[in-house]
Amino acid sequence: MVEAGSIAELLASATDVTTIDSAGKSGARLERVSIGGEPHVVKYLDPSTDWTMRAAGVDGSATLELWRRGILARLPASINQPIVGIAHEDGVTALLMRDVGDWLVPVAGDVVPLDQHLRFLDHMADMHATFWQTSDDIDVVSNRTRYLELSPHTAEREAALGSTHHVPPLIGQGWPLLAEVAPTAAAIVSPLAIDPTPLVDALSGTPETLVHGNWKLDNLGSDPDLNTILLDWELPGRGPALSDLAWYLSINCRRLPQSKEDAIDAYREALERHGIGTEPWWSRQLRLCLLGALVQFGWEKAFAGYDDELAWWERHAVEAAELL
Ligand SMILES: Nc1ncnc2c1ncn2[C@@H]1O[C@H](COP(=O)(O)OP(=O)(O)O)[C@@H](O)[C@H]1O
Ligand SMILES: [Mg+2]
Secondary structure (H helix, E strand, O other): OOEEEEEEHHHHOEEEEEEEEEOOOOOOOOEEEOOOOOOEEEEEEOOOOOHHHHHHOOOOOOHHHHOOOHHHHHHOOOOOOOOOEEEEEEEEEEEEOOOOOHOOOOOOOOOOHHHHHHHHHHHHHHHHHOOOOOOOOOOOOOHHHHHHOOOHHHHHHHOOOOOOOOHHHHHHHHHHHHHHHHHHHHHHHHHHOOOOOOHHHHHHHHHOEOOOOOOHHHHEEEEEOOOEEEEEOOOEEOOOOHHHHHHHHHHHHHOOOOOOOHHHHHHHHHHOOOOOOOOHHHHHHHHHHHHHHHHHHHHHHHHHHOHHHHHHHHHHHHHHHOOO
């Protein structure tokens, strides 16, 4: 589908508009609408109200860029992304999506079924394999920006803007807390959360692909054909495949049905099944991306204190620090 000339044009045939009380964290406005009798959802991406867009730092929106470059149209069949139309007007991007609400992972916080989790890893690998080392123009959000999204800088910038979002102040509180509860981890990752250059440099030279940047269970689902619904394309771009995997393991840690080690093995087998060899780069990229996930989530892990979860990430950060 082509980009609509205006938001009014995009929504010209929409009826029965209602506001959705969103479970999302970005602050984006969502509406349910009907188009030709079919339920749809409209998401308004507005950097003046959405801190995640400000953190992604893409002019317009990352999703708009993916759409304009035809990247969403080149996703493998195993990825069901529901956007069917888009319009950009006065700095706001409106996404018209099929309503896939019935098929999303419930937000309840339960452990996700093993077969569904393994499918997510398989389809993540399929997507990565599809764009492996591609010469296509997939440089939308940079690796560096992904490592800075949850930085103390974000908390400071949002405070300076007088933002009322829930997450940025927590980021600001969590980083100093990490230094108290896990000083060894903090000594490695806190400086990188302010300037990730050594991490980004250490990763360069390992293979890259299109990463989505937010494989959180709240953004995922399984449609009736068992393809993976993937929402929330606000941090995509060229990056190391294992950064998507590490983010998935970190943000979904309380809901995974297998150990992180087993999930990592399952993803690796899936990537090989999709035709990508994993030598000689695997070990280096994995270690750095596990460290990178703590650069993204150290602040958040700190709130639970020094538990097994934080100890696991700290161990892996220590192991990877010698690669920097
Ligand atoms: N196409 C869609 N169909 C049904 N529900 C949706 C759709 N897009 C978003 N939602 C609902 O809105 C929530 C927030 O949308 P999302 O794009 O993930 O925004 P955020 O950036 O705020 O996380 C999702 O977790 C989901 O519950
Ligand atoms: Mg979301």
